[in-house]
Amino acid sequence: MLENQTCVVTGSSRGIGRGIAEELGRHGANVVVNYRSSEAGAREAVEAIEDAGGDAIAAQADVSDFEAVQAMREEVHDAFGSVDVLVNNAGITIDKKFENMTKEDWETVMRVNLGGVFNCTKIFFEDVKAADHGRLVNISSVVGQQGNYGQANYAATKSGLFGFTRTLALELASTGSTANCVAPGFVETDMLEDVPERVQEKIIDRIPLNRFATVDDIAGIVRFVASEESSYMTGQILGVNGGMEW
Numbered sequence: 001m002l003e004n005q006t007c008v009v010t011g012s013s014r015g016i017g018r019g020i021a022e023e024l025g026r027h028g029a030n031v032v033v034n035y036r037s038s039e040a041g042a043r044e045a046v047e048a049i050e051d052a053g054g055d056a057i058a059a060q061a062d063v064s065d066f067e068a069v070q071a072m073r074e075e076v077h078d079a080f081g082s083v084d085v086l087v088n089n090a091g092i093t094i095d096k097k098f099e100n101m102t103k104e105d106w107e108t109v110m111r112v113n114l115g116g117v118f119n120c121t122k123i124f125f126e127d128v129k130a131a132d133h134g135r136l137v138n139i140s141s142v143v144g145q146q147g148n149y150g151q152a153n154y155a156a157t158k159s160g161l162f163g164f165t166r167t168l169a170l171e172l173a174s175t176g177s178t179a180n181c182v183a184p185g186f187v188e189t190d191m192l193e194d195v196p197e198r199v200q201e202k203i204i205d206r207i208p209l210n211r212f213a214t215v216d217d218i219a220g221i222v223r224f225v226a227s228e229e230s231s232y233m234t235g236q237i238l239g240v241n242g243g244m245e246w
C-alpha cells in the first residue's frame with residue numbers, strides 16, 4: 001500500500017514513533033527512523049523493518065535544530081530521494097503546575113514540540129508538495145483538546161498543531177497533498193510511565209474504553225492517513241482516545 005513511498009517519522013527510536021515507523025515499513029514504505037539520542041532503539045527499528053522485507057535508515061537529528069534537520073534531508077535524499085510522507089511525531093513533556101513552571105520549561109517544550117514541527121515541515125515542504133499524494137501527519141494529543149493539569153506548556157504546543165495543520169491543509173490543497181493531525185489519548189509509552197500511578201488510575205476512569213491505547217492502536221490510524229486511501233481527508237483532527245470527550 002505504501003510501495004515506493006518515502007516516509008520520515010521524527011522521534012521513531014521509541015514509543016509511538018517507532019510503532020508508526022515499523023507499521024509503515026511493514027506496508028512497503030522506505031522509512032527514515034529519526035532519533036535524537038536513542039541510537040540503539042533506532043537501529044532496532046531499522047532491523048525490524050528490514051526483517052519484514054522493507055527498507056529503512058536511521059537518521060540522527062535533533063528536530064529543534066534547523067541545521068541538523070537540513071543535514072538529515074541530504075542524508076534522506078541520498079538514500080531514498082524525495083520525501084512523500086512526513087510524520088511529525090517527536091515530542092517531549094516537562095510537567096509542572098503553572099505556578100512552578102519556569103520560562104525555560106516553557107521554551108524547551110516549545111522548541112521541540114512546535115519548533116521541531118516548523119523545522120521539519122519547512123525543510124520537507126517542497127518534497128511533500130511535489131509528491132504524487134504527499135502527506136503531512138502531525139501527532140498532537142487529547143491534551144491539546146482538553147488541557148491537562150500540570151501540562152500548560154505541552155497542551156499549548158499540542159493545540160498549536162491544530163491551527164498549523166489546518167493552515168497547511170489549505171496551502172497544500174491545490175497540489176492534492178494533505179495535512180492532518182492524529183490526536184492520541186493516553187498511550188502506553190515511556191512518556192506515560194513518567195505519570196505517577198495514582199494519576200494514571202484517575203486517567204483510566206475518564207476513558208470510556210477503560211484502557212490506555214497501545215502503540216499499535218495509533219500506528220494503524222497513521223498508516224491509513226499516510227496512504228492513498230485517505231486522499232479526500234485534509235485539515236482534520238483524528239481523535240484516537242478510547243472515546244474521551246473534548
Ligand SMILES: NC(=O)c1ccc[n+]([C@@H]2O[C@H](COP(=O)([O-])OP(=O)(O)OC[C@H]3O[C@@H](n4cnc5c(N)ncnc54)[C@H](OP(=O)(O)O)[C@@H]3O)[C@@H](O)[C@H]2O)c1
Nearest residue numbers: 011013014015016036037038062063091141186187189191
Ligand atoms: N504517550 C502518550 O500518552 C501520548 C499521548 C498523546 C500524544 N503523544 C505524542 O506522541 C508523540 C510520541 O510520544 P511517545 O509517548 O512515543 O514519547 P516517548 O516514548 O517519550 O518517545 C519520544 C520520541 O521522540 C524522540 N525525541 C524527543 N525529542 C526529540 C528531538 N528534539 N529530536 C528528535 N527526536 C526527539 C525520542 O528520541 P530519543 O529517545 O532519541 O531522544 C523518542 O524517539 C509525542 O509527540 C507525544 O506528545 C503521546
